[in-house]
Amino acid sequence: MSTGTLRGAAAIVGVADAVSPTGELDRRGRVLEAAMIAEALADAGLTLADVDGICCSGIATGIAEYLGIHPRFIEGTFVGGSGFEVHVEHAAAAIAAGLCEVVVGVYASTPRLDRRIGGGVPGASGPMGPDMMAAWEAPYGARVPMTSYALAASRHMAQYGTTSEQLAQIAVDARRWAAMNPRARYRDPLTVDDVLASPVIASPLHQLDCCLVTDGGGAYVLTTAERARDLARPPVYVLGAATASDHWIISQMPDLTTTSGTVSGPAAFAMAGVGTDDVDVLMGYDSFTITALLHLEDLGFCAKGEGGAFVQGGRLARDGALPTNTDGGGLSSNHPGMRGIFLVIEGVRQLRGECGPRQVQQCEVALCHGTGGMLGLRHSGVTMILGK
Amino acid sequence: MSEKTKYAKPLPRIDEESRGFWEACRRHELYVQRCRDCGAVRYYPRALCPSCLSDRTEWRRASGKGTVYTFTVTYQNQSAGFRDALPYVMAYVELEEGVRMLTNIIGCAPEDVRIGMLVEVTFDDVTAELTLPKFKPAS
Numbered sequence: 379m380s381t382g383t384l385r386g387a388a389a390i391v392g393v394a395d396a397v398s399p400t401g402e403l404d405r406r407g408r409v410l411e412a413a414m415i416a417e418a419l420a421d422a423g424l425t426l427a428d429v430d431g432i433c434c435s436g437i438a439t440g441i442a443e444y445l446g447i448h449p450r451f452i453e454g455t456f457v458g459g460s461g462f463e464v465h466v467e468h469a470a471a472a473i474a475a476g477l478c479e480v481v482v483g484v485y486a487s488t489p490r491l492d493r494r495i496g497g498g499v500p501g502a503s504g505p506m507g508p509d510m511m512a513a514w515e516a517p518y519g520a521r522v523p524m525t526s527y528a529l530a531a532s533r534h535m536a537q538y539g540t541t542s543e544q545l546a547q548i549a550v551d552a553r554r555w556a557a558m559n560p561r562a563r564y565r566d567p568l569t570v571d572d573v574l575a576s577p578v579i580a581s582p583l584h585q586l587d588c589c590l591v592t593d594g595g596g597a598y599v600l601t602t603a604e605r606a607r608d609l610a611r612p613p614v615y616v617l618g619a620a621t622a623s624d625h626w627i628i629s630q631m632p633d634l635t636t637t638s639g640t641v642s643g644p645a646a647f648a649m650a651g652v653g654t655d656d657v658d659v660l661m662g663y664d665s666f667t668i669t670a671l672l673h674l675e676d677l678g679f680c681a682k683g684e685g686g687a688f689v690q691g692g693r694l695a696r697d698g699a700l701p702t703n704t705d706g707g708g709l710s711s712n713h714p715g716m717r718g719i720f721l722v723i724e725g726v727r728q729l730r731g732e733c734g735p736r737q738v739q740q741c742e743v744a745l746c747h748g749t750g751g752m753l754g755l756r757h758s759g760v761t762m763i764l765g766k
Numbered sequence: 767m768s769e770k771t772k773y774a775k776p777l778p779r780i781d782e783e784s785r786g787f788w789e790a791c792r793r794h795e796l797y798v799q800r801c802r803d804c805g806a807v808r809y810y811p812r813a814l815c816p817s818c819l820s821d822r823t824e825w826r827r828a829s830g831k832g833t834v835y836t837f838t839v840t841y842q843n844q845s846a847g848f849r850d851a852l853p854y855v856m857a858y859v860e861l862e863e864g865v866r867m868l869t870n871i872i873g874c875a876p877e878d879v880r881i882g883m884l885v886e887v888t889f890d891d892v893t894a895e896l897t898l899p900k901f902k903p904a905s
Contacts, residue, residue, distance in 0.1 A: 514810050515868045516776040517898055518856050519840060519848050528838035529858055536881040581839040629809060629866050634836055
């Protein structure tokens with residue numbers, strides 16, 4: 379094993395997800411988590427007996443006990459939506475180091491079902507320590523999550539001349555992808571004018587600049603490159619992965635227009651040995667339109683401040699130069715609270731060529747990038763580069 | 767019951783690291799911490815300097831003047847205390863001392879707030895025990 383790199387050591391060999399065009403599922407909690415794991419293992423041609431590692435955002439021993447397994451690798455990093463990219467990175471490192479061979483990662487969250495039938499089943503969440511937001515921001519009316527994104531969008535507009543129309547284009551392109559995904563929550567055509575006509579929630583962000591609230595669950599299976607060659611599906615290798623932790627609350631963020639993708643992105647590209655021009659599909663966490671604009675700049679797809687011009691003309695859409703969030707994204711397909719696992723799952727399916735009408739042709743490299751926790755709260759950036 | 771006891775918005779919890787800040791606010795003075803070893807000014811207050819980890823800290827009175835780094839006008843918030851205060855302005859104000867704090871801009875119409883505008887601190891005695899520093903357009 380070479381040091382300092384994970385390139386090609388591990389491969390994702392199975393994926394599964396549960397999302398619905400109604401936005402609501404009929405299973406939740408451990409039941410949904412276990413079902414996702416079973417489906418992802420079946421997809422890989424593996425069984426529970428093969429599993430010796432498990433990842434979730436929280437305390438992994440709970441789901442391990444439920445499944446009756448005793449993994450020797452557990453990973454419960456809880457950093458919000460990008461946690462699932464962290465898990466893949468850490469699991470790949472553990473596999474590369476020989477600590478384990480077959481790792482499953484899982485997520486389930488059903489805010490809509492919980493609201494309807496009550497008795498919510500919260501996902502395991504890690505201890506968060508002193509709540510600095512409650513101490514220094516909530517008294518002024520800060521709302522999770524939109525406040526920090528609105529503050530960033532406001533600053534980006536003033537500093538770089540970015541417009542609401544440009545941000546709206548990101549939502550429009552996500553909807554164009556969603557129209558090709560029968561399981562996406564919203565599939566009707568959307569225009570820039572529709573976005574601008576939706577109510578302003580926190581200026582400058584409109585309702586349609588914000589991601590959805592849906593139910594969802596998913597899982598993936600990761601194993602050694604050697605073992606991956608003989609399994610049911612074509613392996614999707616982890617070529618590059620990097621994490622960058624930034625700040626907990628927004629007053630500690632040095633520049634509201636720059637995310638920690640400026641650190642995780644170059645590190646992941648360097649490990650993978652590819653550049654922005656090599657990326658065939660971008661799965662970038664689009665919690666809000668501004669989030670998607672910032673990671674385009676910070677990962678180097680365009681220069682800082684030029685994201686608005688970059689997205690004009692549909693560059694992120696079906697026939698654009700940088701197909702992005704091909705399932706419809708958090709803006710139009712699904713967003714159960716922490717969407718990171720779905721970025722990995724869609725990336726894997728694009729590389730396997732399984733995406734039907736929304737399949738990107740000659741798809742060799744997928745980049746999955748999570749910003750968060752959130753932009754202004756518990757902020758970290760994680761970049762994952764996957765390839766065949 | 768006085769109006770003050772009906773205050774419905776969330777209140778910060780005062781602890782040993784933040785007490786000096788909040789006590790100063792009750793006197794209508796804005797204080798920031800400064801490291802006595804490396805000189806770095808910090809906000810929010812904490813026991814160790816995040817630049818050099820020194821615990822030698824002094825409180826410095828801030829000028830109370832700053833500029834709006836960015837802001838947002840909130841139009842939807844149904845939580846107690848805020849639903850009757852819509853729309854309200856949250857801003858990230860950069861103090862002359864170099865630190866930034868999240869706060870509210872009051873004393874002008876939301877549509878008159880601009881990034882880069884000069885503001886000065888004003889104190890809102892929200893309860894008998896607690897005063898929040900907010901900012902208004904500089905006089």
